[in-house]
Amino acid sequence: MLNQATDVSTGNATLDEILGGGLTGNRIYLLDGHPGTGKTTIGMQFLLDGLRRGEAGLYVSLSETKNELLAIAESHGWSLEGLEIYELVDPSGSLDADSQYTMFQPSEVELGETTRGMLQEVERLNPKRVVVDSLSELRLLAQNALRYRRQILALKQFFVGRDCTAIFLDDKTSPDNDLQLQSIAHGVVSLDRVPTEFGNERRRLRVIKYRGRRFVGGWHDFDIERGGVRIFPRIATATDPTPGAPRERLASGNDSIDRLLGEGIEAGTSTLMLGPAGVGKSSCATLFAHTACLRGERAVIFAFDETKRTLIARSAGLGMDLEKLEADGALEIHQVNPGDVTPGQFAEMVRQAVRPVEGRGRVSIVIIDSLNGYLSSMPEERFLQIQMHELLNYLANFGVATFLVVAQHGMLGSGMQTPVDASYLADTVILFRYFEAAGEIRQAVSVVKKRDGHHERSIRELRMADGNILVGQPLAEFHGILAGMPTFTGNPKNLMEKRDADAES
Structure with a gap:
């Protein structure tokens, strides 16, 4: 009679979370991935x-020596004292003639x-x-799929009957996609390493199969660091308790900007600065x-x-x-x-930054500057909207107002292009433009x-001078500013005065 199966930790809290609580005990699992993806590290953990x-x-090492395994453990700062390591062949005699004869006898005997x-x-050690x-x-x-499957089935029965939880590692060196063990194993976790054209390569994992357990699907990024594998789960998997997110207006501290926005931004919303x-x-x-910090x-x-x-220097110039x-500690x-x-x-990083800290104020503002840079970290830009949607929903649950800065390609005219359309994700969209007037390049906002309330629909001039951000009167005498081809029919004196030394002189 088999012992009652209980949950067994993988040694990685985040992986346990993705697996819905860890591994069901008294079962066998497959951890597959190409060489260098971290299989040995996870197995040691x-x-x-x-x-x-x-x-x-x-x-049980069928490919690496004990010394190699000890070196891997040392690189992570681990001690393998107390852990039994069984090698397939004693390397000291692997080149002897008798040893060669033993190793290269017919495959059935080997x-x-x-x-x-x-x-x-x-059987000797009776490990758990x-x-x-x-x-x-x-x-x-x-040598053939039938014998291999029968062998794995025999190993499965052996381990399960001994009340033992076993993880089998596979390096995907088979020329075809071998699914024999995936069909037999109780659960399958696949590791992947994706090279990028620039920067660090991307490592990721996903749970392909887990019988009788609800797990978090999809790819989860991870990295191999000193001390083990660090997994960065999809933010949609976060189990942080949702605090009582306040629904309040967050003012900018600038009366003219707040009036333009209808007295500020609602907490828990997202704003696109374009x-x-x-x-x-x-x-x-x-x-x-x-x-907010003040x-x-x-x-x-x-x-x-x-x-x-x-x-810091640019902001200091604006007070x-x-x-x-x-x-x-406020910022x-x-x-x-x-x-x-x-x-x-x-x-x-975002998830850790917004977690409540005892004795400190809550995080009310998160700025991502810019979305263009975030896009550069994406290997495939078609997933940016999905990633951003999950992130914004997570921050909204904490009552955090998120500002997404997007730089358009181009400076003036109708040739400006937006690298990614995130306007439908944002609750508020603020549009900034350059325009020409009275021999100067000026700014408009x-x-x-x-979505969450009223706002001005006027186009106003924006100026940054004398340590202040100034918003002028509506540009009623202009047409075509947002289109990038403005036409001016009024008096230049109605524009905001210059605040520099030239104007004063």
Whole structure:
């Protein structure tokens, strides 16, 4: 009679979360992936977790030596003391003539000797957890699919009957897509490594199959770090409790901008700042973060396009001391390199940043500057909208107002293009434009969409001078500003006055 199956941890809390609580005990599982995807590391984490719980573990190595495994463990800062390691062949005698004769006898004998030695070691140690690395050796010895399947079925019955949880590693060296073990295993986790044209390669995993258990499907990014595998789950899988998100208006601290927006932005909504480079999008978004920090709340800025030093200096010129707010713990500025971060990693960064911290104000503003940089971290841009939709929903549950900055290609005229259309995702869309008037290049701003309330539909001039962000009167005497080809029929004196030294002189 088999013992009652209980949940067994993989040794990785995030993987347990994706698997819906861990592994069902007394079963066999398949962990497959090409060489270098982290199979051995995950297998070691699984066994070391068992040792910490007082459960004996066995690592059956059919391809790597014990010294190689010890070196892998040392690279992660682990000690394998107490963990049994069984090697297929003693490397000290692998080149002897007698040893060669034994290894290259007919495959039927080799397969039998290999499995017999492995099973004898399991019977001797009676472990609760076993990792077999890798099945490609058994597949080669079996030589045909029928013998291989029968061998795996026999191993399954053996391990299950011993109240043992086993993970089989497979390196996908078979020329065809071998599904023999996938049909036999209780659960299958697949690891993948995706090369990119620039920057770090992308590692990801997904659960292909798990009998009798509800798991989180889809690809989850991960990275191999010192100390093990760090997984960045899809943000839609987050199990953080949804706090009582307030529904309030968040003011910018600038009366003219707040009037344009209908007295501010609603908490838990998303705002798209759209316009050409240098028109004032980032500065206006930073103004909301600065004001939130002064109210005793917290704000987070993810800067893809400019350095932290440049952001702080530019904001200081407009009267916003971001350096002090950061020193006080009210503001977090994360400089993100698109070539070094995957979408999953970025989502985890956002998730960690907005989690409530005891004794500190809640995060009310998150700025992603810009969406162009975020797009650069996506290997396939057609998934950007889905990723962003999950992220915005997550932040909305926390009552966080999100500002998405998008730089359009081009500066003037009708040739400007938007790299990605995220306007349907945003609750509010603020459009920025350049226009020419009285021999100057000027800026204009308008709110073209706001789902959660009223807003002005006028187009107003925007100017940044004397440490202030100024919004002028509606540009009633202009036509075609938003189209990029304005026509002026009024008096230039009705425009905002210049605030520089030239005007004063």
